[in-house]
Amino acid sequence: MQFIYSGITSGSIFALVALGFNIIYNTTGIINFAQGEFVMIGGMLIYTLLSIYGIPLFMAVPVALLLALIIGILFDKIFIKLVKVPNEINLITVTIAAATIIRGLAMVIWGRNTLNVSGYIPYSVISFPGGSLTSNSLLVIAVSLLTAFSLSLFFKKSSLGKAFRACYNDKMAASICGVDVGHIRMLAFGIAAFLGVVAGIVTAPITYVTYTDGVMVGLKGFAAAILGGLGNFWGGVAGGLLLGIFEGFFASILPSGYKDAFAFLIILFVLFLRPMGLFGKKKAERL
């Protein structure tokens, strides 16, 4: 049973990253390979604010989130907007280039060592039938799900959220109705970076932060988004949780060395049976 609890913990992080992938995919049609780097940046930012500047937590988190929005918007302005021929492959490669730059800068700024962020809430072990979770892991799950819910509310209820959905459904029609498509894309990167930083902040006490962390988290998040169906909001969440549980499950029943191979094997099988992911449609109606 333990694998379910730990699977949900790591899965909820994959879910947040997958949401970031989906939001950018829906507005630009590309995969942002720097999504994992946003998670790493989140951990680094909170470490800097808490441990170096000694800012209290209730102030550090909003500052980090604000910085995230700025980073996301700058990301769009610096990398995506400038590409002369913005076809799919050029845009994807520019995100790879951006990821490399971010990782390299993080190494220069924060060094190569793994950094430790102390827990936000007192440490305790909570027992469940057949396993246990730490208080920090529970926090990760709670924050991730809360973020996903509020984001879906934002898309459904707010006018800006509606503009997002309009943009995804039909860019041309949206722009005729007065939606500034470029503006929406910029915001999409802002929100994606925001999600990444949220993930980075909540996991930092459990997983620590190293400048190379973004690569694996990004890949797993991409896998989760694909598993759930690219562009599908709740599909991404489900994909993330499922991927987390798969990993834990295979590590606990098979020789653990092979666990990653089996997690990816499952994804391949899902794709062969349902080429658009578990919950994907040719073009999903809703965000």
Added chain:
Amino acid sequence: MKKINYLFLFTILLILVLTKLLIKNEYYLSIVIFGLFNAINASCFNILLGYTGIISLGQGAFYGIGAYCAVITAASYGISPSIAILMASFFSGILAFVVGYPTLRLHGHYLAMATLGFGMIIYVFMNEMAFLTGGPSGFLDINKFTLLGMSIYGESEFYIFVASMFFVFVVMFELFDKSFLAYKLKFIKESEFASKSFGINIFRTKLLTFSLVAAITAFNGGVYAYYAGFISPVSFNFHYSIQLLTMAIVGGVGSVSGGIVGAAILTALPEFMTAIEDYEMVLYGLFLAVTIIFLPEGLSGLFKKIVGKNASN
């Protein structure tokens, strides 16, 4: 149909010969050899991406399969290395066919994910099947490379062999570029729907290309293993596949020279940056970003433009 670009082939040949004549230092020669290996892989990647629109993030795996199969069969069955490399190449082609059969029906990002997943799975197997591969510690017992009874060892001898192999592949790529198949593939890439209505079996064409490219990559990998004298899984992981992608893009997608130019520059670049080690990653990323942002057709596109301008003047 366009004519074969003999000038291009001749230039490549000239550069290869001049390199041999002018560069005596084994260090520079070894960098060129690495560049040639990368150039073949990047060109293969380029054919997939530029001609068929397949983003394969699992090319590193085929490279690794070629390397491991070649050295394992040679070491355990006493087969001569050159035969072992051919076998490895054949095996990899078959494997690509088997993997490609379900995978190539996928599109766009789903296909990218599937190939990436395949690469990951192979990487795990290279690490875990220690009884065959030596595991993460690497494979040590690589025989000396022999070709038709001649032993090939050292940078200088290997350069001759790898350069010849490279040239043969370049000629093949050029023939391919000007062949009917390439037109067919580009047509598919432009519009699958239209090409279907012309009676082209898209899936079969893609699968054939994918398998052939995997076979060439594996052949290259087999030779690499004998050149390096030691292989371990880290050389064939996801990062290598991404490197090939960047080489193809920087060089220019959809042309024979693209992969070669990209590989040459991105192999040489880090060697110039050893003095500023800490900033290497940032500079590499910046170089990549600037190329994509300002040179959408890659560096080879830029060269063509310059040459074209001069010619028209």
Added chain:
Amino acid sequence: MKKLLLIGMLLIFATGSSFAEYRLGALFSTTGPASFLGMPEKQTLEMLVEKTNKNGGINGEKIELFMYDTRGVDAEARKKFIRLVKRDNVNAVIGPTRSGSTLAIKDLAEKFQVPLLSCASSDKIINPLNKYVFKVAPSDKHAVRKIYFYLKTKGMENIAILTAQNGFGDSGRDALLSEAEKMGLNIVADEKFRDNDRDMTSQLTKISERNPDAVICWGVGPAPAIVAKNFKQLQIEAELIMSHGVASKKFIELAGDAAEGIILPAGRLLVAEKLPDSSKFKSMLVDYKNEYESTFGESVSTFGGHAYDAFMIIKKALLTAGKDKEKLIKSMEEITDYIGTYGIFNFSKKDHNGLDKDAFILIEIRNGDWELLES
């Protein structure tokens, strides 16, 4: 474009032109997963070379250091080794950090006839013996034996192992399995994790179901700290033992309370001040430790000690033999009773490691610090 080429050419010639008397090469993995180990090695070597040059060099000649990053990738180690030998014309090479990278250049060292002093631990580096390849790091089996002797005296027989899926974990696993057989211990579980795994509860749950007396974790970097935390979370009733891969203050910092009570084999460097005054190692270790910590403002790591030993050995050899490579090898083979950070080195024609199992001592983590478990 032409200008760029010209600048490039100039750069090549400018960096390769000045010929100092002693040219020392070094390959460390300062980025990538093994940077944990490579950085202290790099910094130690830089510090020592600077100090030696300040004091007049070796035989009155200055040392010029050429150092490259292997990124923990074998192909990179190979390229950079050829660069050291063929472009920088070095007299000897220290490193690489990782076993895999060392094995990748072992045959090249012989081909180019350049002495190589590896800082990696795999036994395969010196076995089969290659005339030009030395190893200053102790073998894994020494560490494993130290642990197993301890477990035997405590009457523990059922052991679970949890190893990293990299070169370090893999060679540790080999030693753990083969020595267990020799010493009659039962391996009841054999699990693995990846360097970038961030949750090990699945593996540990499986391990705890087999009721081992002790769990031995073999890895480097942040992953073992996560193992320690998860171990505590699952309240497994067994002794947790780590490898020398975590012998750096960073580990205690990361694992926090979960590090308490963990036992590990490590070099004496960690407990330099706590060694009895009679110990031959004490003064030298304390000096190195203080110097390193005051220069770089961070805790010393036993991996830096490998670079320290390698440099001292090559310095000794250069002092007596000069630059001639054959003489250099011969004089290194003649070094005996050198007191290094990892024990007393006694090289010979047949032994290019020169250390025995006393290289390691057992250490327990108590109150966030290293304590000598026995000497």
